[in-house]
Amino acid sequence: VYSYVTLYVKDVPVSRFEPGHHLIVTGLLPHEQCLSVLNIVLNRTNDSEIILKSKERLIFHVGFRRFSSSPIYSQHSNGDKHKVCS
Incomplete structure (x- = not known):
């Protein structure tokens, strides 16, 4: 669900704002503590x-x-076990 909000950015000069460019603001949900695990398939x-x-x-x-991250690779399969590649 998207919402419109008014965001006040403290100690940033207006000259840093570029008209026509978007400002993207993200955060973690209350129960999240950090971005830790990301499962993706690389080809x-x-x-x-x-x-x-x-x-x-x-x-x-x-x-x-x-x-930046130090990923650990494994072979992709349809099962729930992954063979770790060195």
Whole structure:
């Protein structure tokens, strides 16, 4: 459910606002404490030769969010068990 709100940003000069650009404000729900687990399926492109190792520090861009993480990879299957890749 979307709502319209009035947001007052303290100690930010008006010159930082760019007309025509959106201001996106996010947060965690009351029961959430941090962004900790994200399960996604990655598909390699045919022209990619880069080898990604588990626990290697990467920067992720997911929608409008950007964060760094050290992912642990596993093989995707239809079962509830995942084989961890090193």
